[in-house]
Amino acid sequence: MRRIEYGYELCAGRPFRGQAQAELRAFLAEAELTYDPGIGYSVVIRDEAGRIAAAASLDRDTVKCAAVRPDLQGSGLMAQLITCLRQEAVSRGIRSLFLYTKPRNRRQFAELGFYEVAGTEEVLLMEDRRGGFAAWAAGIQDIRACGTVGCLAANCNPMTLGHRHLIEQAAARCDTLYLLVVSEDRSAVPAAHRRRIVEQAAGDLANVIVAETGRYLISSASFPDYFLKERAEAVWCGLDIAVFCRLARILGISRRFVGTEPLCPVTAAYNRAMAAALPQAGVELVELARLEQNGVPISATAVRKLIADGRWQEIKSLVPEAAYDYFSEEENRRLFLQRYQALTVSDQIVAQETGGR
Amino acid sequence: MELKKTAVAGTMESSDIMVTVEPRESGGIVLELTSSVMKQYGRRIERVIRETAAELGVEHALICAVDKGALDCTVRARVSAAIFRAAERENITWEVGK
Amino acid sequence: MNERRYEKDRLRRSMMFVPGNHPGMIADSRIYGADSIMFDLEDSVSLAEKDAARFLVYQALRTLDFGKKEIVVRINDLDSGLGVRDLEAIIPAGVHVVRLPKTDCPQDVIDCEREIARIERAHGIPVGAVGMMAAIESANGVLNAREIACASDRLIGIALGAEDYVTDLKTVRADGTELLFARSMILHAARSAGIAALDTVYSDVNNEEGFLAEVELIHKLGFDGKSVINPRQIQPLHRAFVPGEKDLRRAYDVIAAIEKANARGSGVISLNGKMIDRPIVIRARRLIALAEADRIAREE
Numbered sequence A: 001m002r003r004i005e006y007g008y009e010l011c012a013g014r015p016f017r018g019q020a021q022a023e024l025r026a027f028l029a030e031a032e033l034t035y036d037p038g039i040g041y042s043v044v045i046r047d048e049a050g051r052i053a054a055a056a057s058l059d060r061d062t063v064k065c066a067a068v069r070p071d072l073q074g075s076g077l078m079a080q081l082i083t084c085l086r087q088e089a090v091s092r093g094i095r096s097l098f099l100y101t102k103p104r105n106r107r108q109f110a111e112l113g114f115y116e117v118a119g120t121e122e123v124l125l126m127e128d129r130r131g132g133f134a135a136w137a138a139g140i141q142d143i144r145a146c147g148t149v150g151c152l153a154a155n156c157n158p159m160t161l162g163h164r165h166l167i168e169q170a171a172a173r174c175d176t177l178y179l180l181v182v183s184e185d186r187s188a189v190p191a192a193h194r195r196r197i198v199e200q201a202a203g204d205l206a207n208v209i210v211a212e213t214g215r216y217l218i219s220s221a222s223f224p225d226y227f228l229k230e231r232a233e234a235v236w237c238g239l240d241i242a243v244f245c246r247l248a249r250i251l252g253i254s255r256r257f258v259g260t261e262p263l264c265p266v267t268a269a270y271n272r273a274m275a276a277a278l279p280q281a282g283v284e285l286v287e288l289a290r291l292e293q294n295g296v297p298i299s300a301t302a303v304r305k306l307i308a309d310g311r312w313q314e315i316k317s318l319v320p321e322a323a324y325d326y327f328s329e330e331e332n333r334r335l336f337l338q339r340y341q342a343l344t345v346s347d348q349i350v351a352q353e354t355g356g357r
Numbered sequence B: 001m002e003l004k005k006t007a008v009a010g011t012m013e014s015s016d017i018m019v020t021v022e023p024r025e026s027g028g029i030v031l032e033l034t035s036s037v038m039k040q041y042g043r044r045i046e047r048v049i050r051e052t053a054a055e056l057g058v059e060h061a062l063i064c065a066v067d068k069g070a071l072d073c074t075v076r077a078r079v080s081a082a083i084f085r086a087a088e089r090e091n092i093t094w095e096v097g098k
Numbered sequence C: 001m002n003e004r005r006y007e008k009d010r011l012r013r014s015m016m017f018v019p020g021n022h023p024g025m026i027a028d029s030r031i032y033g034a035d036s037i038m039f040d041l042e043d044s045v046s047l048a049e050k051d052a053a054r055f056l057v058y059q060a061l062r063t064l065d066f067g068k069k070e071i072v073v074r075i076n077d078l079d080s081g082l083g084v085r086d087l088e089a090i091i092p093a094g095v096h097v098v099r100l101p102k103t104d105c106p107q108d109v110i111d112c113e114r115e116i117a118r119i120e121r122a123h124g125i126p127v128g129a130v131g132m133m134a135a136i137e138s139a140n141g142v143l144n145a146r147e148i149a150c151a152s153d154r155l156i157g158i159a160l161g162a163e164d165y166v167t168d169l170k171t172v173r174a175d176g177t178e179l180l181f182a183r184s185m186i187l188h189a190a191r192s193a194g195i196a197a198l199d200t201v202y203s204d205v206n207n208e209e210g211f212l213a214e215v216e217l218i219h220k221l222g223f224d225g226k227s228v229i230n231p232r233q234i235q236p237l238h239r240a241f242v243p244g245e246k247d248l249r250r251a252y253d254v255i256a257a258i259e260k261a262n263a264r265g266s267g268v269i270s271l272n273g274k275m276i277d278r279p280i281v282i283r284a285r286r287l288i289a290l291a292e293a294d295r296i297a298r299e300e
Helices: A018-030 A077-091 A103-110 A132-140 A161-172 A191-201 A229-251 A265-281 A300-308 A312-317 A321-328 A330-342 A345-353 B038-055 B072-086 C023-031 C047-063 C083-093 C106-122 C139-143 C145-149 C162-168 C177-193 C208-221 C231-241 C245-264 C278-299
Strands: A009-013 A041-046 A052-059 A062-068 A098-101 A115-119 A124-127 A149-154 A176-181 A208-212 A253-259 A284-288 B007-009 B017-023 B029-035 B061-067 C014-019 C036-040 C070-074 C097-100 C131-136 C155-160 C196-199 C225-228
Touching: A009 A018, A009 A077, A018 A041, A018 A052, A018 A062, A041 A077, A052 A077, A062 A077, A077 B007, A077 B017, A098 A103, A103 A115, A103 A124, A115 A132, A115 A229, A124 A229, A132 A208, A132 A229, A149 A161, A149 A229, A161 A176, A161 A253, A161 A284, A176 A191, A191 A208, A191 A321, A229 A253, A229 A265, A253 A265, A265 A284, A300 A312, A300 A330, A312 A321, A321 A330, B007 B072, B017 B072, B029 B038, B038 B061, B038 B072, B061 B072, B072 C023, B072 C047, C014 C023, C014 C231, C023 C036, C023 C047, C036 C047, C047 C070, C047 C083, C083 C097, C083 C106, C097 C106, C106 C131, C106 C145, C131 C145, C139 C145, C139 C162, C139 C177, C145 C155, C145 C177, C155 C177, C162 C177, C177 C196, C177 C208, C208 C225, C208 C231, C225 C231, C231 C278, C245 C278
Parallel strands: A062 A098, A149 A176, A149 A253, A176 A208, A253 A284, B029 B061, C014 C036, C014 C225, C036 C070, C070 C097, C097 C131, C131 C155, C155 C196, C196 C225
Antiparallel strands: A009 A041, A041 A052, A052 A062, A098 A124, A115 A124, B007 B017, B017 B061
């Protein structure tokens, strides 16, 4: 092991900009990684000559873009970087960290206190809590679950009659349905409010158990989009499916329900990937036809647009009563408008991809 | 001692140990230890961590520790520092050495 | 575990700085053969890590066996509010000598001594068990050197801290000319008070030639030793302070001649036809003591 003693310098950026970011991008490109625009904090170690020797970054609670120059691997630089990221995370009130890396780095990060959540041949998702995933799954598990267990995941931003239709159809095709509402709070309707509306609007379906996707499924933690862009979608689809398969084993899920996707090519590709991968894990993929109104599927995007345009009364025919009641409150509409405008264009795209139809 | 927030102390550099302490309401001390010398010293490190937490009156917490071959005194120091940080306390009782 | 009371006079050729928040360096500090080990809670520790370093040095002092080495801790200055907290941890832990940084006037020493005595009493430690040394790092400090050196019976020595000092003087570290006045002042003050004079660090660890030249200079000036930041500097430093074979033989001859003269009751002493006066005897005794201390240190 080569000991790094003198002349090495550690610097942090929140995040780096300008020339410093350009240097980091070039360094990452050498390691076949792409700088992720979501990065909020980076640390780099420079050698005596000022060249980047190692770097790692934080996108909220997720470690990304971590790399050490090949000639310096095994010298403890990554340990220094992860130490810094962890200190930064704790100072920001983040309790636990996720990490994306290539499967060949599994051991290196295991030695730094990371445990595998799930992985594919191309990417590995790790977390710094040994029992993190298991505890989350145990929190979802419901003792009432019996017979054929199914699962449906949706953002419900906000819940529409289209969602209600999907849930009814799915619930009719299994004995117990886990309905997972996306937890990631990047949508115009706050996560807690989305869930509450779903609970009210699906409460009459006795075999439906409402839970959340947490930090594991369809979350920003499962977007390793720093990998080369042309592969990005396939990579994250594969990983998300791997995470789901692990959950399915624990919860005994044998059916995954999705709505047919005639519009969004990304979601369509995701559904195709699931159709190919799930049977290997003993899970059947069931595609359900979407509810149409006037010849087009009911879309949450259209509902959001109406509210944003101040025509919220017009959503009455598109959403369940609980959602309409929610938007009848002026305060909720004000909150919605604030968040709707604040979301960046890219976040809106992410929100749509993650099931906000 | 009552823990108020999650806190961390130490590093993952050689001979050190990085300790994260997270407040819990119940469940006693839950310890997640990763060590480069797990086979030889895992139990010993775990004992020192638990002893230190008990001496400081911490009843419930999640303690995550990544050890890189730290001596007992280092383990004690890092666990103490993390706990005092988590408790947001500075009035430490220092004792005369043995 | 470590001997509690400090020694006023001892071998202090090398005082090795060890960053107080670095467990690996703290553990390794025992093996490099420095005469004194100085754990640093001040400049090598960032503000956010002061508490962690204090815990680490406290636990190390209580637990690790440092043999007969002198254990010094450099605390933060009292004005920062951190210095007293440092003292509260390290005194019960068993430090031998507290190094007070940025000493500008005798009052700084008196204030620190009062805190040390208070903490000693609180823990039932005999008052006066802990020694002190003062680092002088400013023009004011240099001009007050004699008063500082005489400010407390606990002082074992005064030291030059050159980085802050040259900044205060509006200059930079160079060939040593810039430090000549400060070194001379500190040396005179230390000798006047009967305590050790300790030189500053040489920070360019890769420049061995420059380091040796500086060591030769301070040895000639009369310093007792020097702070080091890298273990590699310890052995060359010690070699420069160890008397050569020839000098040592001559010193033994001097002492033998004196003893012979004393036995004869003779007043006049000469060796090989040369008069031996008092300074020659004192120097011979010192040389022998140094060689003996070095031998013991190496056996450790």
